[in-house]
Each structure stands twice: as C-alpha cells, then as structure tokens.
Amino acid sequence: MSKKIRIGILGAGGISQLVHIPILKKHKSAEVVAIADLEYEKAAQVAEKFKIRDFYRDPDKIFARDDIDAVHINTPANSHLALALAAFSAGKHVLVEKPIARRAEEARRMVAAAKAANRRFMVAMNLRFRPDSMILHNFVEGGELGKVRIVRAGWLKRKSVWSRN
Numbered sequence: 001m002s003k004k005i006r007i008g009i010l011g012a013g014g015i016s017q018l019v020h021i022p023i024l025k026k027h028k029s030a031e032v033v034a035i036a037d038l039e040y041e042k043a044a045q046v047a048e049k050f051k052i053r054d055f056y057r058d059p060d061k062i063f064a065r066d067d068i069d070a071v072h073i074n075t076p077a078n079s080h081l082a083l084a085l086a087a088f089s090a091g092k093h094v095l096v097e098k099p100i101a102r103r104a105e106e107a108r109r110m111v112a113a114a115k116a117a118n119r120r121f122m123v124a125m126n127l128r129f130r131p132d133s134m135i136l137h138n139f140v141e142g143g144e145l146g147k148v149r150i151v152r153a154g155w156l157k158r159k160s161v162w163s164r165n
Contacts, residue, residue, distance in 0.1 A: 004031040008062035008092075010083055011074035012037035012046040015097055020072050020124075021050050036062050059083060063090035070120070073097060081106040088117040097124045 007024060009016050012035055024030045034054040037043035047055035062068055063086055070093035073083045077099050087094045094114065100123045101107040114121035127133055139145050 004029055006031050006033045006067055006069045008033065008065070008068040008071045009035040009052075009074060010037075010059050010062065010071055011097075012039070012042045013074065016072070016074045017046060017049070020074055021046070021052075024072075025050065033068060034062050034065065059086070063087060063092065069093060070095065072124075077102050081110060084110045084121070085113050088113040088119050088121075091117060091119065093120040095122050095124055099123075 007030055009020060009032060016035070021032055021035075024032050032050065032052050034056065035043050035047050035052050036056040036059045037046070038057060040055075040057040043055040043057065046052070056062065062071060071083075071087045073080055073087070073094060073096040075083060075097075080096050080101055084094050084096055088110075094110075096110070101110065111121065128137075140148055
C-alpha cells in the first residue's frame, strides 16, 4: 500500500464537518492531521469531534508543517486566493471549495501558482464525477450532440417522504 496523503483542513464550518472530513476519515489513503479556523474554539471543537490531533487559528501553522502534503480550503470565497497562493508557496497540493474565486483573474492566478509550484490543484466540483455527468461529457466531447451553443440544466431530487410543505 502506498503512503497516506496527509491533509490539513482550512475552515471548520459546515462543508468541512458534513462532507470533507467524514469522507477523508473513511478513505484508506488519506489522513486528516490538522485543522485551522479563525475561530480557535471552533477548530478545537471540530478537532475533538473528529479526532484530529492538531488544531490552529492561524493557517500558516498548517502551511509550515512538513508532514502535511495537501490542504482543503473550505473557507469563504474571498479568502481562496490568498490561502491557495500561500499553500502553493509552501509546497502543498490544494483542493478548494467552490466557487474557486470571486473573479476569473483570481482563478487564473491560482492556476499559474499551482503550475509554477508543480502542485496539484482542484476545485471541489463533485458533480462532475457523477456517472450521468461523465456520460454527457463524453457525448459533448465526441461531437454526438453537434455543436453545443447553449445549455440549460436543472436538478430534481426525489423526497423520501412526500409532503405539502
């Protein structure tokens, strides 16, 4: 078995607690080793809840660690650019929550920094890995739908219990 990818989480909010940390905790190749949040008490509570050894207020503490390979940036979009640039500068791989940035130029700067640092960079656009999305992508790429000029998409979800509310 290959070595585990050691991950630092930035942001102790809902998306970290409901999605990122539980999924990472189940993954045999991943280990969450630290979490940082501007609200130190929140970082401490989430660390205790998920048995994460180290927690900080300052994300630079995570960037400075040699035993962390990658970071998940689960913070508000206005912080994504600065945190991603700092992570790449520290030699970390980055997964950033959506939206990637507030403006296209910020996204371009993050991509350029990832390339310059030779690090992996991904946006948490998890729906792209759904089988239906992947099949549709293949149709578009294969030209089977002709020239796509506009797309309109919607989302339906069956409720487990019918209600009038």
